Amino acid sequence: MPELPEVETVRRGLTPAMEGALLVRAELRRPDLRFPFPADFSTLVSGRRIISLGRRAKYLLIDLEGGDVIIAHLGMSGSFRVEDGTAPETPGDFHHPRGKSEKHDHVVFHLEGLNGPARVIYNDPRRFGFMDITRRDTLASHAFFRDLGEEPTGNVLDAAYLAARFAGKAQPLKSALLDQKNIAGLGNIYVCEALWRSGLSPLRAAGTLVDANGKPRQTLALLTEAIRAVIADAIAAGGSSLRDHIQTDGTLGYFQHSFSVYDREGEPCRTPGCGGTVTRVVQAGRSTFHCPKCQK
Structure with a gap:
């Protein structure tokens, strides 16, 4: 999708x-x-x-x-x-x-x-x-919008916002990020990419990113920054392609960048010095790509 x-x-x-x-x-x-x-x-x-x-x-x-x-x-x-x-x-x-x-x-x-x-x-x-x-x-x-969470591009999305939604949850972190009631519009590809950037495993419980007082841990702050950055980078890549690259058949060449983990099963992890291999697992019927060695 x-x-x-x-x-x-x-x-x-x-x-x-x-x-x-x-x-x-x-x-x-x-x-x-x-x-x-x-x-x-x-x-x-x-x-x-x-x-x-x-x-x-x-x-x-x-x-x-x-x-x-x-x-x-x-x-x-x-x-x-x-x-x-x-x-x-x-x-x-x-x-x-x-x-x-x-x-x-x-x-x-x-x-x-x-x-x-x-x-x-x-x-x-x-x-x-x-x-x-x-x-x-x-x-x-409207039924499509009334339960949506904040946009990953907006200023409201910060570590405190996510901490309030993740506190005490045993739900896998990736599933929590894909829940549109938490973040609106964030999908499978960019969740995988943001988790890799922040060094966090998609399998860990979302609640582990929040301390006993309900405050965000540093790991959640890093994840929030990674989400905003990966979405901004993807939008920027599309924008530059809109200006610069129109193929002869009329197709616009957006997102011709290479993903770091998504759809790279079996390939070397791109984290400097990691030496791990990108692995695919299935969560809630959807493919998750991550590096088990450097994403904890």
């Missing part, structure tokens, strides 16, 4: 085409994706100007004039493609390839922007993505 940096990169890639444009018509080529489209979805959004594009956790938010906001989730295989008469662009190059076949083009936003007409096309082979519409002033209480 696309993680927060990928969704943020998609938002940045779509912004030039969508922000300020008139959404002339929303063409739905099927009645549902993961869930049915809201009743009269096309009618509700067509003829409205797009005010801004935002993001909350792994959700893309398209604010329309009049106070409505389109909520879009990419699911496992969803992507957007921009067609404006030049080479098509697909904002966001993911660790797992996105679909290209037009038979999986399920939603087409027909736009009229400052530079003329354009189409923004949502493609989703597995149809695990979805779209909804709600009022901006009630967004925080």
Whole structure:
């Protein structure tokens, strides 16, 4: 599933085409994706100007004039493609390839922007993505958002914040970090990377990072800094690729960096002087990559 940096990169890639444009018509080529489209979805959004594009956790938010906001989730295989008469662009190059076949083009936003007409096309082979519409002033209480924790990019995420949520928990540290009620938008890839950066095992209990008085230990402070840094680095990598690297087929070359542990099972650990080997274990049905020698 696309993680927060990928969704943020998609938002940045779509912004030039969508922000300020008139959404002339929303063409739905099927009645549902993961869930049915809201009743009269096309009618509700067509003829409205797009005010801004935002993001909350792994959700893309398209604010329309009049106070409505389109909520879009990419699911496992969803992507957007921009067609404006030049080479098509697909904002966001993911660790797992996105679909290209037009038979999986399920939603087409027909736009009229400052530079003329354009189409923004949502493609989703597995149809695990979805779209909804709600009022901006009630967004925080929407079922998708009301239980979300703080963003890993915001100033609220600090060691004290996590200590209050981890205190006394025997839950494995990786599972606690993936809990969206604790941190919104943090996913499997970047949890593995942040744990490696901070030298912490994904298997240890989350509560071991908090002292008897409920205060964060130094290890939790290091982890918090690693989370913020790895997300910032991933977003920055996407941003620089957006400016510098567009392949001939229109695919944007985001995240062409090499992961330190994720998907590197059996390879040498990159921690200087470690000498360990990256191992894969399964936690709650998901692959975890870590170095047992230097992550404790």
